[in-house]
Amino acid sequence: MGIARNLSPSQLQSFQTQGFLVLESFASHEEVVAMRTRMDQLLHDFDCSSTASIFSTKNQQRTSDDYFYDSVEKISFFFEEKAFDGDGNLKQPKELSINKVGHALHEIDPVFKRVSSSDKVSSLFISLDYKRPVIIQSMYIFKQPGIGGEVVPHQDNSFLYTEPTTCTGLWLALEDATIINGCLWAIPGSHKNGLLRRFLRNEEGVHFDRPLPSYDQKDFVPIEVKAGSLVVIHGDLIHQSFENQSSKSRHAYSLHVIDTVGCEWSPDNWIRRKVDPKPLYVS
Ligand code: FE2
Secondary structure, eight states, rough: OOOOOOOOHHHHHHHHHSEEEEETTTSSSHHHHHHHHHHHHHHHOTTTTOOOOOOOOSSEEEEEEEEHHHHHHHGOOOEEEBOOOSSSSSSSOOTEEOOOEEEEEHOOHHHHHHHSSSSHHHHHHHTTTTTSSSEEEEEEEOOOOOTTTTTTEEEEGSSSSEESSSEEEEEESOBBTTTTTTTTEETGGGGGGGGOEEEEEEETEEEEEEEEOOOOOGGEEEEEEEOOOOOOOOOOOEEEEEOSSSSOOOOOOEEEEESSOOOOOOOOSSSOSOOOOOBBBOO
């Protein structure tokens, strides 16, 4: 295969201890600019009169509809909850109203596909001993100035469950992420306590099987990173981000990867693919 591991023993150990790892300058300046420019174009071409699907992690049941389900194999646009006025009209330009774009940029769009399936991404998963990893979803997250909604504390394995669990999140900063504009926060070591709840889909829609656990905010640490840095997130790590009340956006591109050897994709996950995703590699 010719792709080598790219994590050092100390990086691996830090990931295993903390449940997350920051890789500075993972993406080049050119790659960051290419992704941001491409997203500018996708937004420009998006006809927002045809759709108004809102994304909220606070009220996920309400926001799950066919547009959401079908986005698994498409490039779909989800608005911020606070983007609209009382009459249902956008309060600001569409470019500043979108919460995220998902969930198949990595498969459909050439610019995002190139970065997502690059050797450096594969090398990461070789380092983490994945046998046949697949990217199960991708998201471009805007965290818009003033209205960028919070993402409540969660574990990625809740949403992308395999038995046994194998999800790892990659979160690539496309702008500097700071406490001011809504960077990630995580509870170091929280991945060691296992998965606390699951997000299930059935005929009626989606729901969590347990209420949101209460967390002590003092346990969270901010993960402030420069544009181009990658945060690798263990699937059981408890993480969140706050509303962006600043005047600066905080763009990021995220991928979630599961293994497909030695584990089973759960049929009650919200993602139901018509076509099996291609693996990054087969070891
Ligand atoms: Fe997450």
